[in-house]
Amino acid sequence: MPVLIRIIDGNALTVSLSGLSPDETAILKKLFLMSDQPERPSFENPEPGVFLIHGSQNQVGHFIKHIASHPKIPVHIRTALASRLDNYLRNDYKLRCRDRIIDLSDRTHIMGILNVTPDSFSDGGRYLDQNKAASHAKEMISQGADIIDIGGESTRPGAEPLSEEEELRRVIPVIKRLSSEIDTPISIDTYKYRVAEEALKAGACIVNDISGLRFSEDMAKVVADYGAGLVIMHMKGTPRNMQQNPVYDDVIAEITKYLSDAIEKAIKAGVESEQIVIDPGIGFGKTLEHNLVILNRLNEFKILGRPILIGTSRKRFIGMVLNQDEPARRIEGTAATISLAIERGAKIIRVHDVEHMARVAKMTDAVLKIKI
Ligand code: HH2
Numbered sequence: 001m002p003v004l005i006r007i008i009d010g011n012a013l014t015v016s017l018s019g020l021s022p023d024e025t026a027i028l029k030k031l032f033l034m035s036d037q038p039e040r041p042s043f044e045n046p047e048p049g050v051f052l053i054h055g056s057q058n059q060v061g062h063f064i065k066h067i068a069s070h071p072k073i074p075v076h077i078r079t080a081l082a083s084r085l086d087n088y089l090r091n092d093y094k095l096r097c098r099d100r101i102i103d104l105s106d107r108t109h110i111m112g113i114l115n116v117t118p119d120s121f122s123d124g125g126r127y128l129d130q131n132k133a134a135s136h137a138k139e140m141i142s143q144g145a146d147i148i149d150i151g152g153e154s155t156r157p158g159a160e161p162l163s164e165e166e167e168l169r170r171v172i173p174v175i176k177r178l179s180s181e182i183d184t185p186i187s188i189d190t191y192k193y194r195v196a197e198e199a200l201k202a203g204a205c206i207v208n209d210i211s212g213l214r215f216s217e218d219m220a221k222v223v224a225d226y227g228a229g230l231v232i233m234h235m236k237g238t239p240r241n242m243q244q245n246p247v248y249d250d251v252i253a254e255i256t257k258y259l260s261d262a263i264e265k266a267i268k269a270g271v272e273s274e275q276i277v278i279d280p281g282i283g284f285g286k287t288l289e290h291n292l293v294i295l296n297r298l299n300e301f302k303i304l305g306r307p308i309l310i311g312t313s314r315k316r317f318i319g320m321v322l323n324q325d326e327p328a329r330r331i332e333g334t335a336a337t338i339s340l341a342i343e344r345g346a347k348i349i350r351v352h353d354v355e356h357m358a359r360v361a362k363m364t365d366a367v368l369k370i371k372i
Pocket of ligand 1: 113115117119120121122151153154155156189208209210231233279281282309310311312350
């Protein structure tokens with residue numbers, strides 16, 4: 001009988017600490033060498049101030065517990081390490097929005113895009129008419145949409161800002177109508193607090209702020225007052241200038257820091273952690289390479305402890321890889337990014353092609369859920 005060899009992988013973790021002082025690095029090294037944990041993770045100190053811990057989830061978890069109770073490690077490092085690891089491993093997300101609780105733990109949720117605009121990059125002009133918008137929302141729900149995201153202003157690269165009055169005129173009647181006709185949660189895609197407030201009054205329950213609380217000081221307060229869900233998205237610059245040579249030292253570190261600060265800002269304004277979703281903002285002040293790195297390393301945002309939303313649908317970076325100018329022909333490319341993003345921890349996917357992407361998500365979920 002042939003010998004069967006099975007290599008079990010996929011649970012390996014690397015925890016990286018940087019910015020450590022020489023003393024802190026020395027203490028960590030010492031604790032590592034002194035640890036009597038039977039199967040220790042391995043460690044590396046590749047450059048001054050940087051300390052890497054590699055191992056299985058169990059090994060790393062045990063070691064972090066071990067140092068978390070060690071008085072010689074500064075408290076901020078101990079608590080940050082323990083909570084980041086807990087966050088990284090958690091999967092039990094619930095999103096609270098007004099009187100609803102959306103359980104994100106059992107499967108990937110689909111946010112269907114409804115652009116009530118004349119000029120969106122992919123579906124501009126198709127749903128400006130209220131009847132068409134309502135029937136498209138219902139069609140997406142029948143295809144598997146869990147949330148309908150309504151936007152009145154295109155934020156494609158180079159787009160001119162829209163007046164508040166015009167944005168309200170486009171979205172409010174559609175939200176009023178849909179909230180009386182459907183039970184599916186409605187989110188409002190806006191960075192203007194007045195539009196968010198009117199949308200909430202009209203029946204929306206989530207605010208999707210592409211500026212990540214940056215453009216409107218009162219946004220977090222409105223969300224807190226209504227107990228609404230809040231999507232905090234990262235964008236570098238503004239839609240008008242964001243694609244003019246965006247530069248990052250470390251794109252993941254910068255976005256993580258931004259999102260972390262924005263979560264804190266929301267919480268200070270009275271928003272509860274369970275109302276918050278985070279989104280690294282694919283295509284918003286990012287080059288092709290930045291977008292690919294974000295997708296590849298999406299799991300790193302899990303340390304923030306909030307569910308991740310991802311919006312790759314039909315976007316230009318997919319067209320760049322596939323050499324495809326026509327957004328409607330970027331469906332397979334979108335499917336690839338969606339499946340990968342789910343594997344890397346995305347809990348909500350924002351898409352145009354609900355029927356197809358709901359199937360992609362369901363299939364990906366099935367593979368990830370199987371007990372091995
Ligand atoms: N992308 C777009 C708009 N809103 N919101 C979140 N949270 N994440 C995204 O990635 C995101 C978003 C851009 O896509 P679309 O709405 O299709 O285009 P346009 O801005 O041209 O209306």
